Amino acid sequence: MIRTAPEGRWFIAGAFVIAVGLALATWWIALMIWIPITLWVVWFFRDPVRVGERGERLVIAPADGKVVSVLETDEPAFFGDTARRVSIFMNVFDCHVNRYPADGTVAYRHYIPGRFGHAGTDKASLENEQSSIGLVTAHGKVLVRQIAGLIARRIVTDHAVGAVVHQGDRLGMIRFGSRVDVFLPTDARVRVGVGDTTRVGETVIAEWAS
Numbered sequence: 001m002i003r004t005a006p007e008g009r010w011f012i013a014g015a016f017v018i019a020v021g022l023a024l025a026t027w028w029i030a031l032m033i034w035i036p037i038t039l040w041v042v043w044f045f046r047d048p049v050r051v052g053e054r055g056e057r058l059v060i061a062p063a064d065g066k067v068v069s070v071l072e073t074d075e076p077a078f079f080g081d082t083a084r085r086v087s088i089f090m091n092v093f094d095c096h097v098n099r100y101p102a103d104g105t106v107a108y109r110h111y112i113p114g115r116f117g118h119a120g121t122d123k124a125s126l127e128n129e130q131s132s133i134g135l136v137t138a139h140g141k142v143l144v145r146q147i148a149g150l151i152a153r154r155i156v157t158d159h160a161v162g163a164v165v166h167q168g169d170r171l172g173m174i175r176f177g178s179r180v181d182v183f184l185p186t187d188a189r190v191r192v193g194v195g196d197t198t199r200v201g202e203t204v205i206a207e208w209a210s
Contacts, residue, residue: 005097005173007156008045015041040092047097047170052202054167056137059101059188059206061198062144062171063180064094067205070190075183078108078134078143083183086190086205088198090178098171098180099201100135102142106163108134111155131155133171139208143183146174168201185209 004012015038022031052060065088075083090096111131129148134141146155157172159165174180184190187209192198198205 002042003047003049004042004045005047007154007173007175008041011041012038012045044092044096046095048095050099050168050199050201052199053204056103056139056167057208058167058204059142059182059184059208060099060167061088061192061200061203061205062098062101062182063088063090063198064096064200065090065180065198067192067194067196067198068179070192070194072186075143077110077132079141079183079185082186083143084186084188084190084206086182086184086192088180088182090174090180095200096175096178097173097200098144098146100165100167100169100171101144101182101205102135102137102139103167104135104137104142104165106133106159106161106165107136107141108132108143109157109159109161111157129155131157131172133157133159135165139210140185140188141183143181144171145181145183146172147179147181148174182206 019034019038022034068089069087071085072082073085113129130145132145134143154175184206189207192205
């Protein structure tokens, strides 16, 4: 049985209700079209248990998807300095539950309303709706930024400032297409490159320098 995120339960129930209604009405062509949509809704809201490398020296992927950029950029809000940013784009077939990349304490949280442009573009990090959550870890700061995409209409971020979180714990999720940026100190050793595919809670994206 597929484990699903609580945010998806009304969508899943609604999709099944429509499927049952089409069947009762004997609208078979419409039902055949709707069944794949119902299955996709269930698949989209899946929340799989992922087991991979763990450890305080490792930074794991907060999202499924494809790495679209790895670069150094200014991050004044939480780092107050230059940081290394790894951007992961999630398409509508990726798992959209996000997880914490490291153990730490939530020290910063900030939401910015904005546009719903294509999340794969670099300007999305400046213009799109987004929610940022900053961790203080044993090795330094980590900032995870959830960025809405073209059809994303809700960003969920679970924890408040002061919460102690653990690597692989659920951070939140984004409906429906979106991107997650991870900001790390510039001396962190990034282990992924543009074009690589990541699996949330499983892929190691970086290692701490010390």
